Amino acid sequence: MNLVHLLPVGKVDASLLRELRATIPQSLHVACEILPYVLDPTSSYHAERQQYHSSEILQRMQALVRPRDWRLLAIADVDLYIPILKYVFGEAQMAGPCAVVSTYRLRQEFYGLDRDDALLSQRLLKESVHELGHTLDLRHCQDYRCVMASSHAVEWIDLRETTLCESCHSQLESKANLAGRRD
Ligand SMILES: [Zn+2]
Ligand SMILES: [Zn+2]
Secondary structure (H helix, E strand, O other), X not given: OXXXXXXXXXXXXXXXXXXXXHHHHHHOOOEEEEOOOOEOOHHHEEOOOOEEEHHHHHHHHHOOOOOOOOEEEEEEOOOEEOOOOOOEOEEEOOOOOEEEEEOOOOOHHHHOOOOOHHHHHHHHHHHHHHHHHHHOOOOXXXXXXXXXXXXXXXXXXXXXXXXOOHHHHHHHHHHHHHHHHHO
């Protein structure tokens, strides 16, 4: 089975990582393991924005990919951005192998609300599956309930399921079949 490696970025709650390791395989047909080392995001910090450039994190991850690695998903707890946007929940390399997501804007506390660990875990799972979907060459989906729907606010993430809609799922299957035939 294809293996997703989870890479902690900076200080990340270990229980969140363990939860993801258990829940990602329920949404995608993959196995999941946590890497035993941590990526320091400091060099991707830009003082003028007080945020971390997610594309630079992806670039640094690229150097960590080993030949037999399938997908590498970084889990951060810092505010991510790309220059054209105010912030991003995550970023992925289309068709893989690297993606990054952050819990920073998924926390209720960020919006001045009470902490909700269950909601945070759900949002993080959805964002993780979404970015992994991009690494599998899936684009944004028009179905707002699909995990591949685009979202610019957490409310939209909350509307999504944790899984792919039927159409995205069959796209993935046909891509997998094509890949299988090439092998
Ligand atoms: Zn997306
Ligand atoms: Zn879909």
